[in-house]
Amino acid sequence: MKNLKMKAARAAKDYSQQQLADIVGVTRQTINAIEKGDYNPTIKLCLAICKALDKTLDELFGED
Amino acid sequence: MEDALIIAGSMAAAFVVAMIFNIAGRKTGRQMDRQFDERQIIARNKAYMTGFFVVLLLMMADILLKMTGNAFYMDPLGELSAVLISIGVFAVLAIWNDAFLIPTQKPGLLILLYCVVTIERMIRFLFSLKNGECFSDGRLTLSCINGVAALIFFAVFVSFLIKQHSSGSED
Numbered sequence: 001m002k003n004l005k006m007k008a009a010r011a012a013k014d015y016s017q018q019q020l021a022d023i024v025g026v027t028r029q030t031i032n033a034i035e036k037g038d039y040n041p042t043i044k045l046c047l048a049i050c051k052a053l054d055k056t057l058d059e060l061f062g063e064d
Numbered sequence: 065m066e067d068a069l070i071i072a073g074s075m076a077a078a079f080v081v082a083m084i085f086n087i088a089g090r091k092t093g094r095q096m097d098r099q100f101d102e103r104q105i106i107a108r109n110k111a112y113m114t115g116f117f118v119v120l121l122l123m124m125a126d127i128l129l130k131m132t133g134n135a136f137y138m139d140p141l142g143e144l145s146a147v148l149i150s151i152g153v154f155a156v157l158a159i160w161n162d163a164f165l166i167p168t169q170k171p172g173l174l175i176l177l178y179c180v181v182t183i184e185r186m187i188r189f190l191f192s193l194k195n196g197e198c199f200s201d202g203r204l205t206l207s208c209i210n211g212v213a214a215l216i217f218f219a220v221f222v223s224f225l226i227k228q229h230s231s232g233s234e235d
Contacts, residue, residue, distance in 0.1 A: 026101035029162035039103050 024048040099166040107163035115154035122146035137204040152216035159223040178221040185214035
């Protein structure tokens, strides 16, 4: 399932996938895979993404 | 026999160098899980596993061919080809899943390197073929390993090119 909330939060911050990837220390392909729902990140990476996008875990990865 | 000694010596030297780098990396805190991201580590593990099963299957096929007397190659071409093919399978799978390079690494120089090595191995193989070193008693000799290596490096090179082309822009 696509993670549109993360994509929207990233766009709101005006970050590209590459910029977000550089901030959290992963590849752009990993960010892309998370947004497309192809990869489930660990809680450690989820927290790093939340911190980078100024969002809570629930806001980005919580179920609707 | 001389060829086998050279190959065994080269492999032992490569193993020692790899161990030295591994130990040096640990001492300086540069561990693999700090270089590759978590998705890449999972993808690499799957690629390692596939490569391992490929080498097992090829070794079993090699043993079966020898037992039935149908081996169309001389020792140690079969074993070395199996190892090279499994490394190639690992590399192609890792590249395909964007797990071959660390996040900060740029592939440009590596692509060029694989291209050069492919050409160099292919030239060596063609020279061996021209000089009639590839066949003896109706069987393939160890000189054919250059052809196998050329194919593996070519596969890696092509995988790199395709991935570079397909993942150049953001979705």
